Amino acid sequence: MPKFAANLSMMFNEVPFLDRFAAARAAGFEAVEFLFPYEHPAAEIARRLADNGLANVLFNAPPGDWNAGERGTACLPERRAEFRDGISRALDYAAALGCPRLHVMAGLAPAGAARDTLLGCYAANLDWAAERCVPAGVKPVIEPINHRDIPGFFLNTTAEAKAVIEALGPDRVGLQFDLYHCQVTEGDVTRRARDLLPLIAHMQVADTPGRNEPGTGEVRWDFVFDAIDAMGYRGWIGCEYRPKGETLAGLGWWQKHRGH
Numbered sequence: 001m002p003k004f005a006a007n008l009s010m011m012f013n014e015v016p017f018l019d020r021f022a023a024a025r026a027a028g029f030e031a032v033e034f035l036f037p038y039e040h041p042a043a044e045i046a047r048r049l050a051d052n053g054l055a056n057v058l059f060n061a062p063p064g065d066w067n068a069g070e071r072g073t074a075c076l077p078e079r080r081a082e083f084r085d086g087i088s089r090a091l092d093y094a095a096a097l098g099c100p101r102l103h104v105m106a107g108l109a110p111a112g113a114a115r116d117t118l119l120g121c122y123a124a125n126l127d128w129a130a131e132r133c134v135p136a137g138v139k140p141v142i143e144p145i146n147h148r149d150i151p152g153f154f155l156n157t158t159a160e161a162k163a164v165i166e167a168l169g170p171d172r173v174g175l176q177f178d179l180y181h182c183q184v185t186e187g188d189v190t191r192r193a194r195d196l197l198p199l200i201a202h203m204q205v206a207d208t209p210g211r212n213e214p215g216t217g218e219v220r221w222d223f224v225f226d227a228i229d230a231m232g233y234r235g236w237i238g239c240e241y242r243p244k245g246e247t248l249a250g251l252g253w254w255q256k257h258r259g260h
Helices: 017-028 042-053 078-099 115-138 156-166 181-186 187-201 219-230 250-257
Strands: 003-007 031-033 055-058 101-103 141-144 174-178 202-203 236-239
Touching: 003 017, 003 055, 017 031, 017 042, 031 115, 031 236, 042 055, 042 078, 055 078, 055 236, 078 101, 078 115, 101 174, 101 202, 115 141, 115 156, 141 156, 141 187, 141 202, 156 174, 156 187, 174 187, 181 187, 181 202, 187 202, 219 250
Parallel strands: 003 031, 003 236, 031 055, 055 101, 101 141, 141 174, 174 202, 202 236
Antiparallel strands: none
């Protein structure tokens, strides 16, 4: 049966971030993910996890200046030193939080930049990150993101991600397969998930077109979750969606499928 992790950057926004751990546990979740932990001391987040009996299954490496619109630095040759500092900082947090997966965002492709140059930098940075992450028990993961939500994001399709992962080794770098981004960009999500299953280290869900909770849009989730079960995926599925209303009021889909 699917294992769902609450995304605390998007869910339970009715309370401050550090209080969302208790809110998620009270709702019945056993695991959480979030975008960035760096505004809070690692020890404080670790305490919230321990106090609520929660596992932290994923967070993101530093993305550059998020508030200024940056979405990662991995593909940017002039940001290599910053990228490496960010991975080192992320690994410190991962050790404190017991987190086994780190999402490494590719970044936005600069206008006019040669894709081959960016791809070479991206692959080299991921290789460097994997050399540090794997011995620490952390798997770096990469995620194709649709150009409607993040125009110009360097990694856009599952085929692009597959090529990078296979070049670096799927034992060293994994795929973060977000069904929402895949549906927007490519569609055919269950077949793609099945084909990519050996590479998938983490999944995420949201309904299309609004990126709200499952059941609010066009996807037939009974079919999707049955297919994920049938293909043998046993990892976590992050609930990276924006609740359409109050978080608890929108959890009916989860109550149905958590024991699917």
